[in-house]
Amino acid sequence: MIGIRIPEPTVExxxxxxxxxxxxxxKMLQIRYTEEKLQELFLANAIRGTTHLCNGQEGVSTxxxxxxxxxxxxxxxxxxxxxxxxxxxxxxxLMAEMMGRVSGCxxxxxxxxxxxxxxxxxxxxxAIVGAQLPIAAGAALTAQIEKTGxxxxxxxxxxxxxxxxxxxxxxxASVWKLPVVFICxxxxxxxxxxxxxxxxxxxxxxxxxxxxxPGVTVDGQDSxxxxxxxxAAAARARAGEGPTFLEMKTYRYRGHSRTDTGPYRPAGExxxxxxxxxxxxxxxxxxxxxxxxxxxxxxxxxxxxREILGAxxxxxxxxxxxxxxLTRDIFYEG
Amino acid sequence: xxxLTYREAVRNALAxxxxxxxxxxxxxxxxxVAGGVFKVTPGLYEEFGGERVRDTPISEEAFVGMAxxxxxxxxxxxxxxxxxxxxxxxxDQIVNQIAKYRxxxxxxxxxxxxxxxxxxxxxxxxxxxxxxxxNWLMNTPGLKVVVPGNPxxxxxxxxxxxxxxxxxxxxxxxxxxxxxxxxxxxxxxxxLGKARVVREGSDLTIVATQLVCQHSLKVAEELAAEGISxxxxxxxxxxxxxxxxxxxxxxKTGRLVVVEEAPHASGWGGDIVSLAADQGIFYLDAPVKRxxxxxxxxxxSEPLEKLAIPSPERIKAAVRExxxx
Ligand SMILES: Cc1ncc(C[n+]2csc(CCOP(=O)(O)OP(=O)(O)O)c2C)c(N)n1
Ligand SMILES: [Mg+2]
Numbered sequence: 157m158i159g160i161r162i163p164e165p166t167v168e169x170x171x172x173x174x175x176x177x178x179x180x181x182x183k184m185l186q187i188r189y190t191e192e193k194l195q196e197l198f199l200a201n202a203i204r205g206t207t208h209l210c211n212g213q214e215g216v217s218t219x220x221x222x223x224x225x226x227x228x229x230x231x232x233x234x235x236x237x238x239x240x241x242x243x244x245x246x247x248x249x250l251m252a253e254m255m256g257r258v259s260g261c262x263x264x265x266x267x268x269x270x271x272x273x274x275x276x277x278x279x280x281x282x283a284i285v286g287a288q289l290p291i292a293a294g295a296a297l298t299a300q301i302e303k304t305g306x307x308x309x310x311x312x313x314x315x316x317x318x319x320x321x322x323x324x325x326x327x328x329a330s331v332w333k334l335p336v337v338f339i340c341x342x343x344x345x346x347x348x349x350x351x352x353x354x355x356x357x358x359x360x361x362x363x364x365x366x367x368x369x370p371g372v373t374v375d376g377q378d379s380x381x382x383x384x385x386x387x388a389a390a391a392r393a394r395a396g397e398g399p400t401f402l403e404m405k406t407y408r409y410r411g412h413s414r415t416d417t418g419p420y421r422p423a424g425e426x427x428x429x430x431x432x433x434x435x436x437x438x439x440x441x442x443x444x445x446x447x448x449x450x451x452x453x454x455x456x457x458x459x460x461x462r463e464i465l466g467a468x469x470x471x472x473x474x475x476x477x478x479x480x481x482l483t484r485d486i487f488y489e490g
Numbered sequence: 491x492x493x494l495t496y497r498e499a500v501r502n503a504l505a506x507x508x509x510x511x512x513x514x515x516x517x518x519x520x521x522x523v524a525g526g527v528f529k530v531t532p533g534l535y536e537e538f539g540g541e542r543v544r545d546t547p548i549s550e551e552a553f554v555g556m557a558x559x560x561x562x563x564x565x566x567x568x569x570x571x572x573x574x575x576x577x578x579x580x581x582d583q584i585v586n587q588i589a590k591y592r593x594x595x596x597x598x599x600x601x602x603x604x605x606x607x608x609x610x611x612x613x614x615x616x617x618x619x620x621x622x623x624x625n626w627l628m629n630t631p632g633l634k635v636v637v638p639g640n641p642x643x644x645x646x647x648x649x650x651x652x653x654x655x656x657x658x659x660x661x662x663x664x665x666x667x668x669x670x671x672x673x674x675x676x677x678x679x680x681x682l683g684k685a686r687v688v689r690e691g692s693d694l695t696i697v698a699t700q701l702v703c704q705h706s707l708k709v710a711e712e713l714a715a716e717g718i719s720x721x722x723x724x725x726x727x728x729x730x731x732x733x734x735x736x737x738x739x740x741x742k743t744g745r746l747v748v749v750e751e752a753p754h755a756s757g758w759g760g761d762i763v764s765l766a767a768d769q770g771i772f773y774l775d776a777p778v779k780r781x782x783x784x785x786x787x788x789x790x791s792e793p794l795e796k797l798a799i800p801s802p803e804r805i806k807a808a809v810r811e812x813x814x815x
Contacts, residue, residue, distance in 0.1 A: 229563065231559075260596070261596070262594060262595050262596035262598070263596030263597065264596070265593060265594050265595075265596050266594050266595060266596065270594050270595070272594075272595045272596075272598060273598075274562075274595070274598040274599060279559070279562060279563070279599075280591065280595060282587075284582055284586050284587070287555065287582055287583065287586065287587055289552075289555070290551065290552045290553070290554070290555025290556050290558070290559065290583065291555050291556070291558050291559040291562075291587065292559060293552065293555070293556045293559060294555060294556035294557060294558055294559020294560040294561070294562075294563070294567075295559040295560070295562070295563045296559070297515075297556055297559065297560045297565070298559070298560050298563040298564055298565050299563075301515065301541055301542070301565065302564070302565075308559070320551060321551050321552060321555065321582075324547070324549035324551055324552035325549075325552045325555070325556075327547055327549065327552075328546065328547055328549055328552045328553065328556070331547065332544070484597065485592050485593050485596065485597035486592075486593055486631050486632055487592070487632070487634075487656045488592060488597075488600050488601070488655045488656050490655065
């Protein structure tokens, strides 16, 4: 069995309220089963192009989103279904977008890799590795200049910490003390290549040192730990103390994209990580605290699945964009 | 009416927009405390403060991307990319992000953002500090591209670009920074997408921009002494392109020469020629000619640089050739 090192929390991790726990559990189930459904639809050719699933990583997006405030902004990656749902994107909006329908969040023009909802502060999921970091820093610049007290968050992967945009943005954000939190979801792989073949350090958080900002390695599988570490970073940002780099140790159960089954994984690695499933970790805590039992968990799971099926059926009946949409919104007219 | 240099006109445009809208911010390398490498921006930092006028690290990709993030959250950023040759360093943000952000989100964002950059040759900066950039950008839907050719346009079009609720790249010509010209005292922001007939004529139309537009004016002057009447169109903005002004000019003259300070392959001159062929073919009395840099690049040595950029002599020869057929 492959051993998983669990990083120690650097802040006190208090149990969250039952309400917050329940809503995080619901979100994680929603993300998990939505993506299972998406994979099924993709393999049945009901969804075009490609998908990047975040199964196994739900604790990160959910823990962070639960600690955000209205007015905060987020940029994330093509592996963005989880961030979108965690931030409250309606399932129908996501499903219609996946199917290229005009009622999707981006009128069908974005697709799986570009889940975006400005009204929720979700400023865009990006298909260019690392490009979303500067954009979040720009949103943080607005917050700083307009003194809104809001913060910006950027999610990216472990392999993205090797691209120039990452280093440039951490440097600039630190010099300008921007209210931004950088969240690296270290799932150990960039596409099919393990971290150690591309990256000379194991804990990516140490990269923060050269930008003179706090860098913390976090147990990304425990949504309450994520919530606590992110809240501390967010508080620093809101207080004008500048950015933080959080490395979330996590794992994706599925392959990188599409039909990748992950043949490059060492035997036992997936199973070891599935032992530390973010849904199970939270559900177990709730059960231990008398806030949940197996029957309720089963009911919740079934109601999430019904909701997903309903959204799929609804989206499949929605219209495709009209031909006029092809030329619409290249420029803002006015 | 005040006589200003192109450099002063740019500075005044920046100052007037920073003054008129608190949402306008300006940043780039060495633009604030030092006032810019071309001394275009002195005094802005002093007047508007370090919150709105900032020096950046040498991180083109990051600060151009930050301008996008600031633009979609309510500010109206202007960024300076010191030399247009550095545009490729930030190309991902310009092409994949800024240009596409509105479209791929289904219209959720407005992107009021201006990139200023100094382009063009003739001043001995060598291969990596002299190129023009419009061709790289025109191939990307979602960007507007402005190429002011005199102080009044440098002022008015830059203000127009900053007011525009879309991404605009304003390419200033570094060889024109010392050019003097009259700028009307009441000149405000100018609309983008309008070419100008800078010299009227009846025998042949030259389409040009910036430095080579100045060369073309010189040629027209000289040919006038021989009784040849050349009309010159300064495009002023490459996107949107003003096809009307071009077509009505060739309807009058029947002859066309396009002068580009840019390589030939996939150059914008081809778009002008295709427009003429497509919508103006029956106006034309002679084949169309393009005068450009062929497929060479800038060299440091002065005689070589002069050979690369369309010179008055090459332009004149092309005009004579088209008039002779
Ligand atoms: C600039 C750029 N280079 C390469 C790619 C192709 N690509 C897409 S995802 C990916 C791996 C990224 O890995 P990581 O940052 O760890 O994020 P993860 O996919 O694991 O979430 C690569 C190489 C890309 N989209 N953009
Ligand atoms: Mg990864």
